[in-house]
Amino acid sequence: MSAVPTEPRYQRRKEDRPKEIAEAAFEVFAEKGYAAARVDEVAKRAGVSKGLTYLYFKTKEELFKAVIRGVVVRRIDSLIDEVDSTELTAEAFLRGPMVAFMQRIPGSRISIVLRLLIAEGHRHPDLLEYYYENVVGRGLAMLRRFLERGIETGEFRRTAVNDMPQLIVAPMLLSAIWKMVFVKRSLDTDRLIEAHMDMILEHIKA
Amino acid sequence: MSAVPTEPRYQRRKEDRPKEIAEAAFEVFAEKGYAAARVDEVAKRAGVSKGLTYLYFKTKEELFKAVIRGVVVRRIDSLIDEVDSTELTAEAFLRGPMVAFMQRIPGSRISIVLRLLIAEGHRHPDLLEYYYENVVGRGLAMLRRFLERGIETGEFRRTAVNDMPQLIVAPMLLSAIWKMVFVKRSLDTDRLIEAHMDMILEHIKA
DNA sequence: CACCTTAATGACTCAATGGTCAGTAAAGTG
DNA sequence: CACTTTACTGACCATTGAGTCATTAAGGTG
Numbered sequence: 001m002s003a004v005p006t007e008p009r010y011q012r013r014k015e016d017r018p019k020e021i022a023e024a025a026f027e028v029f030a031e032k033g034y035a036a037a038r039v040d041e042v043a044k045r046a047g048v049s050k051g052l053t054y055l056y057f058k059t060k061e062e063l064f065k066a067v068i069r070g071v072v073v074r075r076i077d078s079l080i081d082e083v084d085s086t087e088l089t090a091e092a093f094l095r096g097p098m099v100a101f102m103q104r105i106p107g108s109r110i111s112i113v114l115r116l117l118i119a120e121g122h123r124h125p126d127l128l129e130y131y132y133e134n135v136v137g138r139g140l141a142m143l144r145r146f147l148e149r150g151i152e153t154g155e156f157r158r159t160a161v162n163d164m165p166q167l168i169v170a171p172m173l174l175s176a177i178w179k180m181v182f183v184k185r186s187l188d189t190d191r192l193i194e195a196h197m198d199m200i201l202e203h204i205k206a
Numbered sequence: 207m208s209a210v211p212t213e214p215r216y217q218r219r220k221e222d223r224p225k226e227i228a229e230a231a232f233e234v235f236a237e238k239g240y241a242a243a244r245v246d247e248v249a250k251r252a253g254v255s256k257g258l259t260y261l262y263f264k265t266k267e268e269l270f271k272a273v274i275r276g277v278v279v280r281r282i283d284s285l286i287d288e289v290d291s292t293e294l295t296a297e298a299f300l301r302g303p304m305v306a307f308m309q310r311i312p313g314s315r316i317s318i319v320l321r322l323l324i325a326e327g328h329r330h331p332d333l334l335e336y337y338y339e340n341v342v343g344r345g346l347a348m349l350r351r352f353l354e355r356g357i358e359t360g361e362f363r364r365t366a367v368n369d370m371p372q373l374i375v376a377p378m379l380l381s382a383i384w385k386m387v388f389v390k391r392s393l394d395t396d397r398l399i400e401a402h403m404d405m406i407l408e409h410i411k412a
Numbered sequence: 413c414a415c416c417t418t419a420a421t422g423a424c425t426c427a428a429t430g431g432t433c434a435g436t437a438a439a440g441t442g
Numbered sequence: 443c444a445c446t447t448t449a450c451t452g453a454c455c456a457t458t459g460a461g462t463c464a465t466t467a468a469g470g471t472g
Contacts, residue, residue, distance in 0.1 A: 012438055012449045033325060035241035039430065049451045054431065119239060119325030121387050132388060160401035166384070166393070167402055170376040173383070178372070181327050182338060187372070195366035196373055199409045218419045218468055245460065255421045260461065 018056045021046045025067045030112045034064055034120045061124070068127055071113050075101070076135055080142050090150035091201055099197050102172040106189045111176040140165050147204070157206045171196040224262045227252045231273045236318045240270055240326045267330070274333055277319050281307070282341055286348050296356035297407055305403050308378040312395045317382040346371050353410070363412045377402040 024045035028037045039060055043050040057063040079101050086093050105111060113131070121128045143165035150156035161167050175189035230252035234243045245266055249256040263269040285307050292299050311317060319337075327334045349371035356362035367373050381395035 008438065009436090010438075010450060014449065017449085033239065033241060035239060038428090040428095050430090051432080051452070052450055055449075060430065115324055118321055118383060118387055122389070128387065132391065136388075160397070160404070164394075164398050164401060166380055166398060167377060167405070170380040170402075171373060174372055174376040174379050177324060177379070181324055181334065182342075183328070185338065188370075191366070192370050192372060195370060196376075198366070199373070199405060202409060203405045214468065215466090216420060216468075220419065223419085244458090256460090257422070257462080258420055261419075266460065 017046075017048065017052065021048060021053055021056060022063070022067050022070050025063050026070070026109075026112075029064060029067060029116060034116065037064075039063075065124065065127055068113055068116065069130060071109050075104075075110075076139055080138065083142055083146055090146065090153065090155045091205070093146075094197060094201060099194055102169065102193050103190050105172050106175040106179045111180055114173075114176060115180055139169070143168060150204075151206075154206055156204045159204050161200065161204055168197075168200055223252075223254065223258065227254060227259055227262060228269070228273050228276050231269050232276070232315075232318075235270060235273060235322060240322065245269070271330065271333055274319055274322060275336060277315050281310075281316075282345055286344065289348055289352055296352065296359065296361045297411070299352075300403060300407060305400055308375065308399050309396050311378050312381040312385045317386055320379075320382060321386055345375070349374060356410075357412075360412055362410045365410050367406065367410055374403075374406055 021042065025037075025042045027045060028042050032038075037060075039053055040050050042063070043053050046053070053063065057066060079097070082097055083093070086097070088096060117128060117131055144162065147156060147162050147165065151158055151162075171193050175187065175192055178185075178187050179189060227248065231243075231248045233251060234248050238244075243266075245259055246256050248269070249259050252259070259269070263272060285303070288303055289299070292303070294302060323334065323337055327337075350368065353362060353368050353371065357364055357368075377398050381393070381398055384391075384393050385395060
């Protein structure tokens, strides 16, 4: 009655733990929102004690911020790079990579971040700042540059869209929200976004 | 040392109390969201004890639902009536009353309801149902009818917008959200909505 | 003005939850 | 294998906040 090699009660995995906890936290925040999310549940999903969560993240709020920032929208970066190096005509770029990008947003993690920011943003102004600086602002600036270039090459004419590139992405926003809110009322968001792009192009082409 | 007529500690106002409490609740929910809102604070703002709140509303959740439903969007009704009785050409109607309506949404109470529904909707499916049935669904149906009529009179041609009238209101949604989220980053939402309507019309006119 | 109904209060309960920390044991290290 | 370090646990605490209810008194009624 001895030497039964009891398996260890836990493993020490300093490296991976923060990621795992953040991942679990993302899920819980996504489902419940910030206020209704329970740190205990985050820990449970990460397969970890609540105490450990507090070893890696000082407070619930810090965990939240880390999680939101963690969805580091590299996608925007790659799109921006693509814009600046593409060989396509402006129109082809909009119809191709740009539309594809916009179609990917609804249903993605970014939508969820979006929802969280809409819901709780004003209580975390630094998060909003971060998100505007790194995503929204840069995205819009990129669109403006792109349109400007289109005008220089004679493809586009100058319209109100130049000042308000939000006009280009509005249906993407609507699609993202629609899919999250009216889950059951289906909406062909791909088609919506494409149709809108047709309209935009018709409007801005020289 | 007597007969000092002590003023009553409270007044009984059975009629008005529910409204006042609901009004206060709307404020608090608007600021904090559902989960972070405190019934105590609602009572305080309504100038009432917490107990009274529970006399008129069984639970916090019921209070929430009552409040959301309370923003009974009669505005949509009056717009629908207007659509059906207007003497204007379809184009004039879109440029006039329709744009005016859309411009009023950002900054209005409806935006706030919208935010609350985006944030907490999936945990109150009956609320979503209600809101879709009474606002979103009816609004979209109205737009579809309107466009159809425009086609019949020869003003409009048939386009993707007929199937997806969401295309018409997307910038309104963006505007509403932008104003709530990026309070400091100003955006001329009136102009945005108008410019978008120009584009729509250019696209759908026969 | 005595009496009654009930609107309104506010002190209370109890479960839940963010956060702490003393202790445990996993994985080195020499 | 003894010794050390520290990742990790889990029991614990203090607080908060939804919901209750015995009590009070406003205001009507006869």
